[in-house]
Structures are given as structure tokens and as C-alpha cells.
Amino acid sequence: MSNAVVVNEVLKKFGKPTDQTWRRLLPYKPNTNGSKSQDNGRKPIVLAVNRVSFDMLEGEIFGVLGPNGGGKSTLIRLISTLLLPDAGTITVFDRDVVRQPRQVQWMINRVSVEASFFKKLSPMENLLYGARLYGMAGGDIRSKVIEILTRLGLDKRAILNPMEEMSRGMQQKVAVARALLSRPRLLLLDEPTTGLDPRSKREVQAVVRELREEHGVTILLTTHDMTEAETLCDRIAIMDQGSIVAMNTPEKLCTMVPSPNGHKPTLEDVFLELTGKSLVADEEKEVA
Amino acid sequence: MSLAVHQLRATYAFVERNANIVRRYWSWEMVWMIYSIADSLSVSFIGMGFEQMGGGSSEVDGRYLVLYFVIGTLVWRYLSTIFYWITDVIGIERWEGTIEYTLMAPVSRLTHMAGQTFFAVIYSLLFTAVVLLANVVVFDIDMQQANLLGGTLVLLAGSFSFIGVGIMASILPLLFPERGSQMTHVLIALLLLVSGVYYPVSVLPSPLKEMATFSPATYVLGGTRQALLEGVSTIELWIYIWPVLIMGVILIPVGLWIFRQAELYAKRTGKLHRNG
Numbered sequence: 346m347s348n349a350v351v352v353n354e355v356l357k358k359f360g361k362p363t364d365q366t367w368r369r370l371l372p373y374k375p376n377t378n379g380s381k382s383q384d385n386g387r388k389p390i391v392l393a394v395n396r397v398s399f400d401m402l403e404g405e406i407f408g409v410l411g412p413n414g415g416g417k418s419t420l421i422r423l424i425s426t427l428l429l430p431d432a433g434t435i436t437v438f439d440r441d442v443v444r445q446p447r448q449v450q451w452m453i454n455r456v457s458v459e460a461s462f463f464k465k466l467s468p469m470e471n472l473l474y475g476a477r478l479y480g481m482a483g484g485d486i487r488s489k490v491i492e493i494l495t496r497l498g499l500d501k502r503a504i505l506n507p508m509e510e511m512s513r514g515m516q517q518k519v520a521v522a523r524a525l526l527s528r529p530r531l532l533l534l535d536e537p538t539t540g541l542d543p544r545s546k547r548e549v550q551a552v553v554r555e556l557r558e559e560h561g562v563t564i565l566l567t568t569h570d571m572t573e574a575e576t577l578c579d580r581i582a583i584m585d586q587g588s589i590v591a592m593n594t595p596e597k598l599c600t601m602v603p604s605p606n607g608h609k610p611t612l613e614d615v616f617l618e619l620t621g622k623s624l625v626a627d628e629e630k631e632v633a
Numbered sequence: 634m635s636l637a638v639h640q641l642r643a644t645y646a647f648v649e650r651n652a653n654i655v656r657r658y659w660s661w662e663m664v665w666m667i668y669s670i671a672d673s674l675s676v677s678f679i680g681m682g683f684e685q686m687g688g689g690s691s692e693v694d695g696r697y698l699v700l701y702f703v704i705g706t707l708v709w710r711y712l713s714t715i716f717y718w719i720t721d722v723i724g725i726e727r728w729e730g731t732i733e734y735t736l737m738a739p740v741s742r743l744t745h746m747a748g749q750t751f752f753a754v755i756y757s758l759l760f761t762a763v764v765l766l767a768n769v770v771v772f773d774i775d776m777q778q779a780n781l782l783g784g785t786l787v788l789l790a791g792s793f794s795f796i797g798v799g800i801m802a803s804i805l806p807l808l809f810p811e812r813g814s815q816m817t818h819v820l821i822a823l824l825l826l827v828s829g830v831y832y833p834v835s836v837l838p839s840p841l842k843e844m845a846t847f848s849p850a851t852y853v854l855g856g857t858r859q860a861l862l863e864g865v866s867t868i869e870l871w872i873y874i875w876p877v878l879i880m881g882v883i884l885i886p887v888g889l890w891i892f893r894q895a896e897l898y899a900k901r902t903g904k905l906h907r908n909g
């Protein structure tokens with residue numbers, strides 16, 4: 346098996362460069378004390394992704410876990426050409442995301458937490474738009490949309506009514522369908538099951554498994570559901586404050602921390618242990 | 634699949650999507666249509682008002698003035714509708730939250746703009762035609778000596794320059810997520826002021842008069858009025874056509890280039906998305 350994704354020393358900061366440009370134009374120079382955060386109400390610098398490196402094998406389901414603000418979505422945006430890295434490189438099936446974005450875009454699709462649709466348009470109209478962008482013909486799209494959405498448990502009537510009339514979970518299923526329509530080789534799933542009921546969750550998880558098993562799709566998945574991560578992922582990276590603090594198979598990760606009270610540690614224990622420490626350490630730093 | 638077929642299908646994606654949006658927001662379209670008709674008529678009535686205030690005996694020719702205003706409001710409606718549809722290329726998707734999905738699709742910005750522009754021109758033509766119809770019903774418009782073909786040519790040529798202006802302005806919502814859309818109104822208001830929509834630009838004081846030279850709308854309005862009011866021949870209209878063609882040839886590629894820079898800037902600084 347070859348590498349599907351290679352992420353090498355990737356760095357992404359938010360909040361700095363533009364402010365600096367303006368600062369140079371100011372007649373007076375506000376004193377910044379060389380500190381990292383900027384004063385006079387400017388946004389402080391956030392190191393969203395901090396020198397992250399990892400490889401994903403073709404056909405692998407790779408999980409990224411981490412606390413809110415850990416940098417998971419930023420990482421996914423960097424891979425999907427929506428953000429440009431400040432340093433480091435990312436390749437998707439040997440294409441560089443910065444230098445060959447179009448070639449990368451052909452091979453990927455993404456599901457994000459928020460469903461993101463034209464609210465007054467129906468799922469069918471939204472998906473026609475989405476899939477045409479990938480060069481698909483109208484007839485093919487229509488039949489596939491029905492197929493995928495009924496598979497995900499959406500009834501036919503809902504497919505032709507405006508999105509705004511649908512619940513969040515139903516909208517999320519349409520978002521999953523949008524990503525599947527273009528037959529991506531790499532699927533980026535940013536909390537695809539957040540907000541879904543237990544049955545819908547399983548339906549989506551089954552689709553994810555099937556994609557890998559029957560079509561060899563490579564999948565990067567972020568989730569806050571530890572069971573989901575454990576059952577779906579071949580390997581898991583835990584990301585905290587922009588850095589990967591651990592990366593291994595779910596079983597091996599569970600051996601990384603001491604057992605809390607005689608039980609075998611769960612993935613949740615590992616998560617809490619590995620992402621909790623740095624929080625405490627940070628508070629200490631601030632006090633000092 | 635060949636690249637050309639793919640890009641053509643992608644172009645159609647934008648046309649179809651916009652048509653669907655118009656259909657789903659049809660009540661809003663009706664409101665906007667009524668507003669536009671009322672706006673056009675109320676300005677054009679000024680022509681008749683002038684004649685009456687002048688006592689009917691003066692040199693004020695009411696019918697000439699009405700047609701002068703009708704042309705002004707229609708040309709302006711047409712150009713500004715094109716402008717707004719194109720500048721909204723980012724704004725509308727930011728509002729709906731779909732922008733990231735469109736910008737991560739394998740579609741060139743040229744294809745993207747071509748789709749949006751094609752729809753904008755067709756929509757604006759249809760919309761303006763309805764407003765024209767209302768004017769024809771209300772006013773007894775005499776077009777016997779008008780050069781209709783020439784007027785249409787000027788209008789179509791002018792579309793290109795306004796497409797360029799629209800593409801340039803469309804980066805505002807990309808750069809300024811909160812206020813970008815409002816900024817485009819300022820631009821259109823300035824163009825309205827200097828382009829001579831309701832008066833000859835010769836009445837403008839010095840700095841504004843010079844600005845008029847750089848507004849493509851000045852030539853479109855001048856040309857269509859010469860064609861429809863004075864019946865000037867198509868050959869003679871050339872002096873109105875070449876400036877807007879040149880503006881289009883310069884503004885469209887420059888606009889696309891600027892858009893590309895703005896897109897890269899947004900991707901560097903994380904301005905594409907708001908949440909998640």
C-alpha cells in the first residue's frame with residue numbers, strides 16, 4: 346500500500362501577518378514588547394496547527410481526536426486547499442495541495458460539522474449544484490442522489506422540499522451524500538455524526554466502512570465520539586493545541602496511560618489524560 | 634471526460650443554481666420587480682411634470698424628456714443588476730455558508746465567473762425587459778426614428794465593462810466578511826452619481842466630470858440615448874462602443890487576477906469561513 350496523504354511539518358497561525366502590514370503604516374509604533382499576543386484589541390496569534398507530521402495509507406481510516414480548538418478542522422481545511430499552510434507541505438496521492446490544488450480537489454471531498462447548504466433549495470437542487478461542479482451530468486446525479494439519500498434513511502418527499510424544513514441531522518445526511526456523489530479517493534469527515542441520533546449515526550458509520558471496504562476510499566475522520574473512533578479507525582492521532590500528542594492504533598493508545606482504577610483504560614481515559622496535562626501545564630505557565 | 638466538457642458542466646452548475654434560487658425566492662423577486670417598475674416610472678414622470686410646469690408653451694419637450702428618463706432608468710437597471718449578480722458571487726455563498734464547498738471544487742475561477750456572468754446577463758435582460766414593458770404601457774413612447782439595433786449593440790458592449798467592474802467589486806465580500814457586501818453599494822452609488830443616468834454629465838462640476846470619463850456607464854448611457862433619441866447611425870455610435878470594449882478587455886482579466894489574489898489572501902488568513 347502506498348501513502349495517500351503525507352503531512353510534513355505543517356504550521357498554521359491565525360491573526361498575525363495582516364496586522365503587521367498595517368502596523369508598518371502607522372505613524373506611531375505601539376509597543377508590543379515582542380510578546381506573542383498583540384495589544385490594542387488585535388486578535389492574538391493562534392497556533393492552530395503546530396508542526397504536524399503524519400502519513401495516511403491508502404484505504405486507511407485515520408482518526409483525529411482532540412479538545413475543542415485543538416486544530417482538527419484547521420488541519421482538514423489545510424488538506425482540502427481551503428487554507429494555505431504557513432510552513433510545511435501536504436501531498437494527497439503525490440500531489441501538492443499548494444502547487445497543484447486543482448489535481449488535489451478532483452480527488453477529495455469533505456463533510457463539515459455545519460451542514461452548509463442553500464437553505465431555500467431542496468436537497469436535490471443543492472446536490473445537483475454540488476455534483477455538477479465535479480463534472481457530473483444531471484441524469485446521473487438525480488438517480489444517485491435518490492439512491493444515496495434513501496440508503497441514509499431520508500424519505501423521497503424530503504428530497505424535493507427546501508433544506509430549511511429539515512432537522513439538523515437530516516441536513517447532515519445530505520452533507521454526507523454531497524461528499525459521496527463526487528466519488529472522492531480521499532474523504533475528509535469533520536465530525537460527520539455530530540448531532541445525529543444513534544440509528545442515523547450507525548447508518549453513516551456503516552457507509553463509511555463500506556466506502557473503505559468496497560471502494561478503497563481513504564478516510565480522515567474527526568469526532569468527539571470515542572466509541573466511534575475506536576470502532577471505525579485503524580489509527581488515531583490525538584491533537585491538542587495544534588500538536589499531535591499521540592498517534593497509534595486504538596488498542597495501543599489504550600496502553601499508553603496507567604489504568605485509572607484497576608480497569609483497562611478506555612480511549613476516553615487516554616484522551617483525558619493526554620489532553621488534560623497540557624492544560625494544567627499551561628495554567629502554571631500563566632501564573633509564573 | 635475532457636476538461637472542456639467538465640468546465641462547461643460546471644458553468645451550468647452556477648446558472649442552474651441561480652435559476653433555482655430565483656424560483657425559490659420568487660416572492661422577493663416580485664417585490665423587487667414592483668420596486669423597479671415604480672422607480673422607473675416615477676423618474677420618467679418627471680419629464681411630463683417638467684412640460685406642465687413649463688406651461689406647455691416653452692421649449693420643454695415632455696415626450697423627449699420622458700424617453701430620456703426611461704432610457705436612463707432602464708440602462709441603469711440593466712447595468713446595476715448585472716453588477717449586483719456578479720458581486721454577489723461570493724456574498725450569497727458566504728450568507729448561505731456554502732462558500733468553502735464551492736471553492737474546494739475543481740473549478741477554475743474563470744469557469745465560476747463565466748457561469749455567474751452568463752446568468753447575470755440573461756437575468757438582467759429579462760428583468761429590464763419587463764420594466765421596459767411597463768414603461769411602454771404607461772407612456773406613449775414614440776420610437777419611430779430610433780436606431781434600436783445600435784442601442785442594443787451599445788448595451789451589450791457595455792455589459793462587458795460592467796462585468797469587469799462587478800468581478801473587481803466581488804472581492805469585497807471575500808476580504809471583509811462582515812461589511813463587504815455593503816461596500817459594493819457605495820461603488821454603485823458613485824457610478825450613479827457620475828455617469829449621467831438622469832442628466833447630461835456636462836452639468837457636473839469639475840472633479841465629478843473627470844470621473845465620468847472613467848465610468849463605463851457614461852458611454853453606455855450616451856450611446857443608447859444617441860441611438861434611441863436622435864436615431865444616430867450605428868457607425869457613428871462607434872465612439873461610444875470602443876471605450877467600453879476597451880474597458881471590458883482590461884477590467885475582466887484584471888478583475889480575475891485581483892480575485893485570484895483575494896482568494897489566496899483569504900486562504901492564507903482564514904477569512905473564508907466563520908465557524909466550525
Ligand SMILES: Nc1ncnc2c1ncn2[C@@H]1O[C@H](COP(=O)(O)OP(=O)(O)OP(=O)(O)O)[C@@H](O)[C@H]1O
Nearest residue numbers: 359391393412413414415416417418419903904909
Ligand atoms: N479562520 C480562523 N481565523 C482565526 N482563528 C481561527 C480560524 N480557524 C480556526 N481558528 C483558531 O484555530 C484554533 C483551532 O481551531 P479548529 O477549528 O481547528 O479546532 P477544532 O479542533 O476543529 O475544534 P472543535 O473540536 O471545536 O471543532 C482555535 O483556537 C480557533 O479559534
Ligand SMILES: [Mg+2]
Nearest residue numbers: 417418535909
Ligand atoms: Mg472543528
